Amino acid sequence: MKENSWELINPQSKNLAFKVFEFNDAQDFKELKKYNYFSVVLIVKGEGTLIADISEYPFTQNSLLCFSLYQPFKIRCDGKLRGMTINFHPEFFCLHKHRNEVSCNGVLFNNIYESPVLDLTAEEAQSLFTIMSGLKTEIQRPGASQPEMLISYLKILLINATRIKVERRNRIELNLNDGPEILNNLKDAVEEDFTSLHSAGDYAKLLNISTAALNRLSKTHFNKTHSDLITDRIIVEAKRQLYLTSKALKLIAYELGFNDEFYFSRFFKKNVAISPQYFRDTVGFDRANA
Structure with a gap:
């Protein structure tokens, strides 16, 4: 020490x-x-x-x-x-x-x-x-x-x-209330749809804005592209589920909008640099309900 x-x-x-x-x-x-x-x-x-x-x-x-x-x-x-x-x-x-x-x-x-x-x-x-x-x-x-x-x-x-x-x-x-209303709409859309809509194009259609304009808006106000914003939101929820529950990885993947458990594991590892199972093993799981 x-x-x-x-x-x-x-x-x-x-x-x-x-x-x-x-x-x-x-x-x-x-x-x-x-x-x-x-x-x-x-x-x-x-x-x-x-x-x-x-x-x-x-x-x-x-x-x-x-x-x-x-x-x-x-x-x-x-x-x-x-x-x-x-x-x-x-x-x-x-x-x-x-x-x-x-x-x-x-x-x-x-x-x-x-x-x-x-x-x-x-x-x-x-x-x-x-x-x-x-x-x-x-x-x-x-x-x-x-x-x-x-x-x-x-x-x-x-x-x-x-x-x-x-x-x-x-x-x-x-x-922000004096700024573009689209910012609040963007945040609301991500929070409501991140488990079903995974691409910036999906949100662009939902908000009636071009994908390029959406990314510029996200980069300016959140310091990340909209695709990265969606990814971060999925990862936050994945970590929460891995820590707070004992759900099988397959179920967590499905609830987050992934049809393939292995694709979800690759997605998680790409963005966190460790596997979902390793995250669970080193952080613990279901401790809050123990």
């Missing part, structure tokens, strides 16, 4: 359950990361570019970056980078199980329509840094109550970060 890194290991699986990591440079983020746990990265000093999935996002100091299970990301930064990272496995803290207390899924994580970069004020960044410092202190105090204390601090961190992002989102939505 590094001097600036503290870990809690699951005694049953021997896998990482929880981790706090302080960083003073970008060295640990230069290579593409894909973790079987959630990650929250607070940048308090430095600026650069985040590469998440296939999109790029600029960030400056006082930024919060959030990544879901096996979401690929890396950071380009030429200057100094300082902050703190929190990692937690879903077996340690299940977002679904605690959804009524911490409504961060679809806000901080698994949010395909918004940037994973949350700009913070200096006061907001300091507040989140203080909570993370509390997690750092607690993880260095082993004992029977340690997991509960860590979970309590983690809840506070996620609740506060979610509040900040929801406030930002509400302001953006106010601006």
Whole structure:
């Protein structure tokens, strides 16, 4: 274990359950990361570019970056980078199980329509840094109550970060209401039809717009083509089903609009870089209902 890194290991699986990591440079983020746990990265000093999935996002100091299970990301930064990272496995803290207390899924994580970069004020960044410092202190105090204390601090961190992002989102939505109505129609169409319509052309016909115009609109406002938007939405739902249920892969594939289980597996592996079964094996499944 590094001097600036503290870990809690699951005694049953021997896998990482929880981790706090302080960083003073970008060295640990230069290579593409894909973790079987959630990650929250607070940048308090430095600026650069985040590469998440296939999109790029600029960030400056006082930024919060959030990544879901096996979401690929890396950071380009030429200057100094300082902050703190929190990692937690879903077996340690299940977002679904605690959804009524911490409504961060679809806000901080698994949010395909918004940037994973949350700009913070200096006061907001300091507040989140203080909570993370509390997690750092607690993880260095082993004992029977340690997991509960860590979970309590983690809840506070996620609740506060979610509040900040929801406030930002509400302001953006106010601006969107003055913009093209097609954006809201586009999001509604994806949410309603992603299990049955898998091509940008299908949505172009549905929304009475050309495929090229639809892709330009999606790229401008969501930083990804419409085809990538559809793919991301299918993958988010596939991950949810793999984790939260014990359904057979064949059934999950069918419910997501794939007639061939093997085609679904290839689709998943192409976009997540691991098989659906490996995702289930390393993340766990049906834990929320156990």
